[in-house]
Amino acid sequence: MSDSPASADPQQLRAEIEQTRAELGDTVQQLAAKADVRTRAKQALGDATDQVKQKLTDAKDQAAQAATTAKQQLANSDLPAPIRRPLPLAAIGAAAVAAIILLIVVTRRRR
Incomplete structure (x- = not known):
């Protein structure tokens, strides 16, 4: 503000008052x-859900890549044909992914 109230322009004072009101309104909204705990909790839950989904997607991609690599290695190996079948290996990989998913979900719910 100005140094002396007598020399202050009324228009300038009104502008400063409006600016102060706007700043105060923003502060009150923040x-x-x-203070809105319910909304903050929902937002935190949404963030955690997004993180879990991303981790599950990453785990799924890694498992698929590992299964593909293992299938290729088995196909190129000198093992007998019944051992080289990828179905049992895929079942083991799927079980491992399911166990990881279950572990993540249970861990998140306990927190």
Whole structure:
């Protein structure tokens, strides 16, 4: 503000008052958002869900890549044909992915 109230322009004072009101309104909205526990909890849950989905997608991709690599290695190996079948290996890989998913879900629910 100005140094002396007598020399202050009324228009300038009104502008400063409006600016202060706007800043105060923004501050009140920010405080209200922080105090809204339900909304913050929902947002945190959404963030955690997104992280779990991303981790599951990454685990699925890694498992698929590992299964493909193992299938190729088995196909190129000197093992007898019944041992080189990829179906049992795929079942083991699927079981491992399911176990990882179950572990992540149970761990998240206990927190």
